[in-house]
Amino acid sequence: MRPTVPPVGPAHGATRVRHIAAGDWEEIVALESGAYAGLGLSEGREALRSRADASPATCFVLEAGARLAGYVLALPYPAFRYPDLDRPEDVALPPGPTGSSGPSLSSGNLHLHDMVIAEDLRRRGLARHLLRHLVLTARALGYERISLVAVGCSERFWAARGFTAHAGVLSSDGYGPDAVYMSQPLVALPDGAPEPVGVAVAPRGIPVRDEVS
Secondary structure, three states, X not given: OOOOOOOOEXXXXXXXXXXXXXXXXHHHHHHHHHHHHHHOOOOOHHHHHHHHHHOHHHEEEEEEOOEEEEEEEEEEOOOOOOOOOOOOOOOOOOOOOOOOOOOOOOOOEEEEEEEEEOHHHOOOOHHHHHHHHHHHHHHHOOOOEEEEEEOOOOHHHHHXXXXXXXXXXXXXXXXXXXXXXXXXXXXXOOOOOOOXXXXXXXXXXXXXXXOOO
């Protein structure tokens, strides 16, 4: 029996996780630019929206009161493939087979492309809450693995949380000189079993492409 997709709605005190709405993009773009422009990794509105359009069910915003406090963009990608920061997803094309470039709805791998929490709201557990929601959603939808590209020398951090580095996957320096492709299997839980504590805990102050500090 497949687990139920976690509901969006009130959770984690005064915060709420929900799917992305059309009116959210100005704030999402501002958060993304603030996190990545200084690293030379900012993508811009068109590319960001294309990631969400490729998989709306696995992209969320986090509200803290009346404020949009963060977001996460995740989309199915074949294992050992990843988005090109210089171009948007071509979601008009049918999903490609495993090993092709571009998003693949038939892939068992969910790529955590981007996660940002507003700088002044970090170190409050908000990123951990948002990431946990994504992991639960991925399990419920039948994904078998989550991948990410860690940047800014954060490989050691992610390795300590169960992610394995895969050398030689990144074909260029588009994600920065210290970028590393990493992944972690999603272990299926028995019905009714509690979610393990500490799975993919968010880093604090460690820059990664999926900025979860």
